[in-house]
Amino acid sequence: MMSNWSFGRKLGVTLGACALxxxxxxxxxxYTLRSVVASKDHTLTVNAQAMIDSSAMRAAIERKRAEAxxxxxxxxxxxxxxxxxxxxxFTSLLEQLKRxxxxxxxxxxxxxxxxxxxxxxxxxxxxxxxxxxxxxLETVVQAFEQRMAPKRKALLDSLDAFASCEASELxxxxxxxxxxxxxxxxxxxxSSSLGAVTMVLVAFFLARTLARSVGSAVxxxxxxxxxxxxxxxxxxxGAKQQATAMKExxxxxxxxxxxxxxxAESAQRVAEIAGETVHAAQNGRGTVDRAQESIREIRKxxxxxxxxxxxxxxxxxxxxxxxxxxxxxxxxxxxxxxxxTIEAVGSGEAGKRFAAVADxxxxxxxxxxxxxxxxxxxxxxxxxxxxxxxxxxESGSKAVEAGAxxxxxxxxxxxxxxxxxxxxxxxxxxIELSTKQQATAVEQxxxxxxxxxxxxxESETSSSQTLQTASQLTTMARDLLRLIQAQTxxx
Numbered sequence: 001m002m003s004n005w006s007f008g009r010k011l012g013v014t015l016g017a018c019a020l021x022x023x024x025x026x027x028x029x030x031y032t033l034r035s036v037v038a039s040k041d042h043t044l045t046v047n048a049q050a051m052i053d054s055s056a057m058r059a060a061i062e063r064k065r066a067e068a069x070x071x072x073x074x075x076x077x078x079x080x081x082x083x084x085x086x087x088x089x090f091t092s093l094l095e096q097l098k099r100x101x102x103x104x105x106x107x108x109x110x111x112x113x114x115x116x117x118x119x120x121x122x123x124x125x126x127x128x129x130x131x132x133x134x135x136x137l138e139t140v141v142q143a144f145e146q147r148m149a150p151k152r153k154a155l156l157d158s159l160d161a162f163a164s165c166e167a168s169e170l171x172x173x174x175x176x177x178x179x180x181x182x183x184x185x186x187x188x189x190x191s192s193s194l195g196a197v198t199m200v201l202v203a204f205f206l207a208r209t210l211a212r213s214v215g216s217a218v219x220x221x222x223x224x225x226x227x228x229x230x231x232x233x234x235x236x237x238g239a240k241q242q243a244t245a246m247k248e249x250x251x252x253x254x255x256x257x258x259x260x261x262x263x264a265e266s267a268q269r270v271a272e273i274a275g276e277t278v279h280a281a282q283n284g285r286g287t288v289d290r291a292q293e294s295i296r297e298i299r300k301x302x303x304x305x306x307x308x309x310x311x312x313x314x315x316x317x318x319x320x321x322x323x324x325x326x327x328x329x330x331x332x333x334x335x336x337x338x339x340x341t342i343e344a345v346g347s348g349e350a351g352k353r354f355a356a357v358a359d360x361x362x363x364x365x366x367x368x369x370x371x372x373x374x375x376x377x378x379x380x381x382x383x384x385x386x387x388x389x390x391x392x393x394e395s396g397s398k399a400v401e402a403g404a405x406x407x408x409x410x411x412x413x414x415x416x417x418x419x420x421x422x423x424x425x426x427x428x429x430x431i432e433l434s435t436k437q438q439a440t441a442v443e444q445x446x447x448x449x450x451x452x453x454x455x456x457x458e459s460e461t462s463s464s465q466t467l468q469t470a471s472q473l474t475t476m477a478r479d480l481l482r483l484i485q486a487q488t489x490x491x
Contacts, residue, residue, distance in 0.1 A: 050169075074419070127140065
């Protein structure tokens with residue numbers, strides 16, 4: 001039948017077959033490479049993101065647990081609000097995962113996580129109401145240990161099950177991507193080889209009869225092969241860029257892992273420093289207690305001194321009263337002595353000795369009066385000193401009372417510092433635990449990214465093989481052109 005075809009028809013059919021074959025090879029290469037890239041993108045955007053979101057959900061649960069424990073310890077309503085914010089973050093991540101996952105198994109695991117979290121939240125609300133009531137802290141702690149631990153374990157187990165499922169999905173996607181890359185390479189090689197063989201056969205079949213006309217067609221085939229080679233080269237370059245990007249992502253995740261570990265170590269050091277601060281606050285409070293005891297003893301001694309000073313003032317007043325009586329007696333004695341002297345002078349010689357005695361009595365009375373005045377002056381000085389001492393002692397007593405009140409305030413401040421440091425210690429421990437869990441999640445993501453990078457490297461290898469096949473096809477076209485030109489020259 002082909003023997004009846006015209007020369008132009010044979011040439012058109014031959015060129016059309018070559019063009020269709022080249023288009024088929026290019027379409028096959030583009031389709032296989034796009035399939036590999038789409039599989040890689042799906043792995044990164046769905047499975048890896050799901051693992052990251054599950055880690056974030058676990059961190060939100062731990063944050064809610066830390067805030068809830070803070071409320072149970074301190075009854076601070078701000079902790080309840082922050083726990084509600086953490087639960088809102090958990091719910092948002094859960095809704096995002098429910099929209100992104102596709103398989104029924106993943107949806108079922110997410111539903112299990114949602115039920116476990118609702119039961120977990122119900123127990124927390126019951127514990128909050130119990131803490132707001134008149135229940136003791138020991139009762140609340142016992143209820144927390146008995147009722148919360150099973151619910152928390154169930155919730156974490158459901159999250160671990162979902163993470164395991166996503167890890168399995170990621171591994172399956174990685175294997176599927178590798179298989180697709182291998183298949184794509186084989187398909188490209190096979191299609192390119194088939195195209196090359198077909199072209200050689202067609203050229204051999206039409207060599208003698210269509211030598212001069214086929215020269216231009218072979219030139220077109222050579223141009224198409226060069227374009228295919230350029231396209232394959234671009235694909236290989238893109239695969240190398242993707243491999244480089246995956247390497248940079250792996251390096252970034254490694255740095256994030258190191259940062260998470262440093263944060264965990266810092267949180268541990270903060271907890272240790274907080275423990276030392278609690279110990280120092282306790283020692284300071286003991287010192288303040290001893291100082292308060294000393295101040296109370298000083299206050300007692302000051303009260304005793306004040307009492308003795310007041311008693312000394314009263315006795316000084318009594319001495320003053322006695323001195324008044326002594327002064328009156330000395331005056332009366334002086335008057336009597338003067339009268340006795342007058343009577344002795346009137347008695348003549350017989351009263352001289354009596355006059356001498358009266359004169360001595362008068363002198364003694366004068367001396368007693370002078371001594372009384374001196375004693376009165378001293379008593380006044382003593383009374384003024386006693387009053388000054390009493391006033392100074394009262395000022396010291398007030399200062400001691402102020403010091404006692406300040407010491408009480410310092411003791412309360414130490415108690416408050418101890419409570420705050422205890423809360424800080426607990427928060428630092430929670431941060432350390434959350435950071436360690438985040439580091440574990442980052443390690444898992446790092447493993448997943450390494451798998452994707454391996455798939456990208458395999459894709460790069462397949463693209464290199466495609467480029468090599470296109471180069472071989474170009475070489476074969478040049479050889480065929482030289483052969484045809486040589487045959488034309490001989491003709």
